[in-house]
Amino acid sequence: MRIALFITCVNDLMFPGTGRAVVRVLERLGHTVEFPAEQTCCGQMHANSGYRAEAMPLVRRFVDAFAGYDAVVGPSGSCVAMVRDSYPHLAEGDPGLAAAVSAVAPRTYELSELLVDVLGVTDVGARFPYRVTYHPTCHGLRMLRLGDRPLALLRAVGGIDLADLPGAAECCGFGGTFAVKNAGVSGAMLADKCAAIAATGAQYVAAVDNSCLAHIGGGLSRGAGGGARPIHYAEILASEGAQ
Template sequence: MRVSIFITCLADQLYPEVGESVVRLLHRYGCEVDFPELQTCCGQPAFNSGYQDEAREVARGMIRAFEHSDYVVSPSGSCTGMVHHYYPQLFADEPEWLGKAEALVEKTYEFSQFLVNVLGVADVGAVLNEKVTYHPSCHAMRLLGVRDEPVKLLANVKGLELIDLPKKEDCCGFGGTFAVKMADMSEAMVCEKAGHVCSTGAGVLVGTDMGCLMNIGGRLNKENQPVRVMHLAQLLEEGVKQSESGDK
């Protein structure tokens, strides 16, 4: 199975180790992974700020970058949601590009969605003795309908205790440009989210979007809270390594 990685801006620039974990896990299940170098931003910041013409041009670049890919997998529900829900809207009046946008939508998946629903993998054989709580990001949950997939993967990690996050469906306050335009409200929201994380007593916070994890992790760090913040792919890969080291 040939898979192209859509790395996203945050993972590419700030958290490349997340992309590495995704690639290594996909390799375990026989995927041939490539990285189209033409890819850039998905256009979400421009789109959310009302710059639809600029977002459209960025989207054209993304469509060209992945035009020949069989599958496109991303470690972000937010960026995947942008492709799924807003690319067809951007090209509604351009039939040729609309067809290309819809073709990209059909083959683009968030990481956990691809692992569980396409590869049929709910147990990667990971072992991790940690108390973990999971934050479901807004776009993955509401735009893509990614709800059960991350939980299934976490539930099958041996030794892991999954603790339910209070008010887990509440936004963390990041929202990209929202955090800049509405800074006071964003801060209040992330303070509340960090409080809920700490109330679980978990040593690890896991999620599927680095925007959310960056925001919550920044707040936890500011409050000197000893909580590790990890993308789901990182946690699964760490668990796989522990399992393999225990087998030797």
């Protein structure tokens, strides 16, 4: 099976460790991962902020870069949701692009979908002896409908102490450019999320999306959240012991 890594632009620059973790998990399971170097950005920020014309070249670029793979895996719920849910809408009225999108989008998976649904694995042989709480990000929860998959993977991690997050399904307040355009409301939502994290007594808060985690982490590093630190769940799945 040819698996392509869709790193996402935010992870490429800001969180390369998450990309390395995805590669490590898949290789540990005996798979080969390819990295199509032509990939850049999926265009989510542009499209969701209203810049459809600016997003379109990036949509075309994405479907070209990832054509021909059996599976495309991205460690980001919102970027994968952009490809799977929004690309078909954006391609309406352009039959050529629509065909290319319908070839690639259904084969684009968030990491937990690839592991659980396609590869049939929940125990990836990881060990992470810490107290962890899991925040199901909005796009993972309500667009991709990841459901229990990430938690099923985390539950199988050796030594992990998983704590339920109160009000888990509530948005953290990130929302892409919302965090800047409506910074006050975003901050109010963040404060409530950090308080919920603090109530779990967790050492780490895990999620499927580093952009939400950067926002949450930005609140946690100001002392909210009771000392919890943000971590992408792929890095937990890649871990083989103490950090």
